[in-house]
Amino acid sequence: MTILSILFVLFIVAPICMLVALSLAKKNRVLRNHVEKVIKTFLISCACLAIFTTIGIVLSVLFESVRFFQVVPITDFLFGLQWSPQMAIREDQVGSSGAFGAVPLFAGTFLITIIAMLVAVPLGLMSAIYLSEYATSKIRAFAKPTLEILAGIPTVVYGFFAALTVAPLIRDNLEAFGLNVSSESALAAGIVMGVMILPFVSSLSDDVINAVPQSLRDGSYGLGATSSETVRRVVFPAALPGIVGSILLAVSRAIGETMIVVMAAGLSANLTANPFESVTTVTVQIVTLLVGDQEFDSPKTLAAFALGLTLFAVTLLLNVIALHVVRKYKEQYE
Amino acid sequence: MNQTALEFSKPTERNISDDPLNDPNYKTVGEVTVPNAAMTTKNVDVHYGDKQAIFNVSLDVGRNEVLAMIGPSGCGKSTFIRCLNRMNDTIDICRIKGDIRLDGEDIYSRNMDVVLLRARVGMVFQKPNPFPKSVYDNVAYGVNLHGLSNNKSELDDIVEDALKRAGLWDEVSDRLNQPGTGLSGGQQQRLCIARAIAISPEIILMDEPCSALDPIATAKIEELIDELSQRYSICIVTHSMQQAARVSQRTAYFHLGKLIEVGATDIIFTNPSHRLTEGYITGRFG
């Protein structure tokens, strides 16, 4: 309760007090300047919270990761092909150290991300092109909010849908062709994740495509190009840097997505490129390692933070590149 | 001086409505038709949604002539020129009525293919709009679209010829593979002209082609227009009266969506018939 009341005072009562003080100090300029200084300090510290959050993230994952790498060498983690984090109950048991080679997780994450992008990029891009270049205002007024609904559905819902409906559907249909499909196939998780990311890709590409000046389209139409020729030969190349940036953002989102894979992809760390098999991902392992009571000094718990560090570093890199590319692209047409 | 004396002294003004803007049956002063016209327009009305932008305009474009359209901003000259190659089709709310013919074919009929129309009626826009491609690819764009060359060397020839005719070859022959957007404003606009003439149109529409350019670049483009008029019919919208006087043989004056007066350029600028034209020419408004 104490934490709650501290927070309450800090962020609810304090601002109100400041506002009241400001109105009371209307007449007295010296007092008013003091109150305004306090208010500004409050504003600055709130803005700095963003930095503290980042520092907090970096420190917390880094600190625990370093402890993990003291037990498991970093090379074993990054290049090891065996992932079985089960720890023995007694210290003296054989194989008590477990295996923490994360390559199967990276491969699984990569496989599912690829499948998701194969669904999301063509569909998202074509939807964006259709909406911005072809659709009548009526279709646009219907289709745009519909795609936005897709973006607003919580990922746990997608996860349930993938596990309960899509995975059996895929298995039954493909088994009819004599294929052996795992009930927790990478394919089901990937496809559903692709649909989840579709509106993300389409709205980002829509922004990017709309930033291409109308004058370029006019130039192309004026030479007798059809709409599709204009899109493919002028609009798309012109928008390409921005589109690449949006796809990178989408990839980063797919890599960091948790619930769909937790519910629809498996736990077995298979090193495979076969989309019909079950694979596991970085985020799935973070959740599995941390759910349930854990000692904070067991390598199993710390491994989750090492995975978190990898995830954070990769997505951050992707985001920085993507945001940079998109910003440069938009400046070009301003 | 009484009324009759005035009418006698200026007999051409007798039929001119004093208030063309409120007269729905206003008839343009001067001869709107020309013999053997490249393009004819009759009774063209244009609406944007509920708003009418062009009122009953008839105007012919003669062969190998430069026709200038002048008028204060918002007078509908750009809207009108965009009707001539159906560029207004790209605007959803735009409706066009009337009869526009290219070599006797109705361009708004079902049989007219808009792709073909735009290949025959080229257009150069207000702001230079080279594609974000190389200089070469910019010029080759239309040629490739329409499949006008059979092989690379034919294409090279077409591109070179177009650039030469646009007076740009000497400046860019050594950097054909660099982006067209890297050229100067005047060069970009000439690149856009080269892009248009590479597919050998019959008519070239120019919508204020020099408004974004400096005087030296403008002079070059005007020179170019003069040369091009040997082979093409050119229709140019401009807000600069001097430019119209320098490059065109015929001038049409638009005012608030109506074609007020049309005639030989030297006459329009020296002895306009309508008081609105005169007012614009003498700088009373515009």
Added chain:
Amino acid sequence: MNQVALIQRGLARRYRSEKRFKAYGLTAIVSGVTFLVFLLGTTFLNGYTALLQTYIAVDVTILDSDFDGGLSQESLSKSDYPGIIKRSLREAFPEVTKRKEKSELYRLISSGAQYDLREKVIDNPELVGQTTTFWLLADDEVDVYMKGRIDPAVPEKNRRLKNRSIAWIEQLRDQGRIERNFNILFFTNGDSREPEQAGILGAVMGSVFTILVTMLLAFPIGVAAAIYLQEFARKNRFTDLIEVNINNLAAVPSIIFGLLGLAIFLNFFHMPRSIPLVGGMVLALMTLPTIIISSRAALGAVPPSIREAALGVGASPVQTVLHHVLPLAMPGMLTGTIIGLAQALGETAPLLVIGMVAFIVDIPGSPMDPGTALPVQIYLWADSPERAFVERTSAAIMVLLLFLIAINGLIVLLRKKFERRW
């Protein structure tokens, strides 16, 4: 060949490819929409049956001998109610004598029925010594069977509900002793291992407390940060750093925020696990970037003339912002905040990491009580093997989506009401 003929030769092919391209675009949109319809459709079809629950009428005879200590309050509450129900069932089906069969018979009635019975007896002690017909909560398997989701054609060994039970159910149905009522328990109970007793109230309350904490933290901080960055910050390295930071934080995977909460709040500050307070704090950090970005946009949309006018009549910069700019930007800021909160409401992964996945039966009464959240409840039920949890999971999803629809409706309303064009 002349120009026109050359172009015309290629036209048919070009128009075909135009049509194809357009068809691709339409296909993309249609597949997106189809998927949405499919998702919502299956969820609804799976979930609407959870609104009904099966009850079985049993003539329960309560004997004086069931109560050792007379009819005192204590003795009434301590009696062996499961035993009473079992006895009544034996009386209803006298032909059942074998031990195995009997235990199968007992399983028709939910283990939760005894609490209901006990409450009724405590309220009406005069029931003792009488035979009364009670509608008792049926077991989930019976419920699933009554909803037609168990196919009797499936070989007996592949289903949990055996032929004998099905015969009993049919017998009860013929006697009019089985019926389906509105499933009020689903909306008033907390979680349970038994599907027929499981409800979403605990999860809903957990979500309410979590979002409340998130809102109380994220809204003031987000607005304050936005005001500073948009109105007061000079353009320099430091503010650039904050900006880049915020943009990147907005794209950090949500599970990373869970790790942050686990390491800082739980491990370092030793806050308790599984409480909505910590969940709310983590989600507040997660939604802050969204709120800051949209609040800045709202502030930026207020035209500079307003600021100039206020400064011109002698207001200080702080007064200008607080008295003139902020009220005009408030609707936009609120919209941004609500969007962020909607995100937080559907978020699951960080809550799993900070331990809000515990199995909690009690309904939390404050942000400090252990609790779970609606999306986490969906995750937990989705993991449960019982067939009856499928419909409950789907129903919980419907409830979650209804909340989100309501929130989005609120956003639309806000925008309509306060939309202003400068």
